[in-house]
Amino acid sequence: MLNRPQPEPLKPDDGPNFTTHHLVREGDVWRFRPTGSAVLFPRVFKAFGYLFMAVAVLTLWQSLFNSLAFLCGGALAVGVGRYLAMLMATGARFDTLCRRVEIPDKATLRFPFSAEHVTTLLDFAEINEIEIVPKRVTDSEIDDYDNYELNLVTDTGRRFNLVSHPDGDRIAREAQQLSTVLGKSVADWRAVSVARNA
Numbered sequence: 060m061l062n063r064p065q066p067e068p069l070k071p072d073d074g075p076n077f078t079t080h081h082l083v084r085e086g087d088v089w090r091f092r093p094t095g096s097a098v099l100f101p102r103v104f105k106a107f108g109y110l111f112m113a114v115a116v117l118t119l120w121q122s123l124f125n126s127l128a129f130l131c132g133g134a135l136a137v138g139v140g141r142y143l144a145m146l147m148a149t150g151a152r153f154d155t156l157c158r159r160v161e162i163p164d165k166a167t168l169r170f171p172f173s174a175e176h177v178t179t180l181l182d183f184a185e186i187n188e189i190e191i192v193p194k195r196v197t198d199s200e201i202d203d204y205d206n207y208e209l210n211l212v213t214d215t216g217r218r219f220n221l222v223s224h225p226d227g228d229r230i231a232r233e234a235q236q237l238s239t240v241l242g243k244s245v246a247d248w249r250a251v252s253v254a255r256n257a
Contacts, residue, residue: 080150080222082233089240091150091222104140108133151211151221153240158183160211162219179219183241187214189234191247193227207249209234 080091111133152161190210
């Protein structure tokens, strides 16, 4: 078995903090972990939800209608918090000893808010390349911005999204890290997109 050089992990505070996940090394495993804001945001929803439910119990003797309103609002906030936590859970996992990738399928909205995750397993040999895809996001409420996807492309042409956010420099650095870990090339489509727009 070949000993591939292992890149140094990025520190979570490198560059602007636009990301929801960052690539970290844990022994022989590399994985996309949620950043602090991605962990905190769902917890805030759940905390407010439990607070509303507590207020519902405390105000039950004053007004049944107000108590029910607080209870429903609290239950909704807790549900949204659980769903956001499920969306922002730990991402793809790269086991360098087993030479296997575990990619969690994207969560879908369903009731009850189940935390069950289905994963796709890939052998390193099935991966053809790592791909960076730029996309221009148009939003009527805020300024347009560039977003970048980091994908794994298999030898059969299937694409698996690992992470997506506006920090193109971090995406590029993480792509190079994965290139070293997996021994695969990086297809960076950012330059092609800039040339096409020019």
